[in-house]
Amino acid sequence: GAVVSQHPSWVICKSGTSVKIECRSLDFQATTMFWYRQFPKQSLMLMATSNEGSKATYEQGVEKDKFLINHASLTLSTLTVTSAHPEDSSFYICSARDPSPTNEKLFFGSGTQLSVL
């Protein structure tokens, strides 16, 4: 099956620093990728939809200047948490949509646990 690679798996940083998370589709081209945030024992909260070659679409309440998304190629999307603060600590997961018109399946990365001190 399709594979989505997410890196890093975990990161610890000081308050005020920026953190970049990468999401790669390894064996298919993903024109659309999704970024989610997940709090402990809760479901996934969609943050933004990343579209290759264009600006990301952010969900209501998500600060676009805080969470910068870049989807410069068909296999890579990045999420940068700028000037991170302790309240940004969370589990971040990316997913990519299988481009097959008859499938429309979602594949997920392994997630990134961000801890901001």
Add this chain to the structure above:
Amino acid sequence: KQEVTQIPAALSVPEGENLVLNCSFTDSAIYNLQWFRQDPGKGLTSLLLIQSSQREQTSGRLNASLDKSSGRSTLYIAASQPGDSATYLCAVNTGNQFYFGTGTSLTVIP
């Protein structure tokens, strides 16, 4: 707006038992529905995908059904094993967006 609910929120069963997880959604205009498994601190692993035109899908001990008109899907796990312990999420694809349920946390007791 599509709302997806999963019942129960948590379930604990002895090993070997058959079990059913439920997923309900408010808008029947869906493209497909996907069941995922999530282990603690990990990403989601796709288990089964059911297209809107299908009634069920099977993979090994797993069987997922879909009743689009009533807005329901079930995930049936046969002969449960401790390794099945995880959180199970369903996701509804409307074509434009994916909506996730709140998840069912399953514990299979040896």
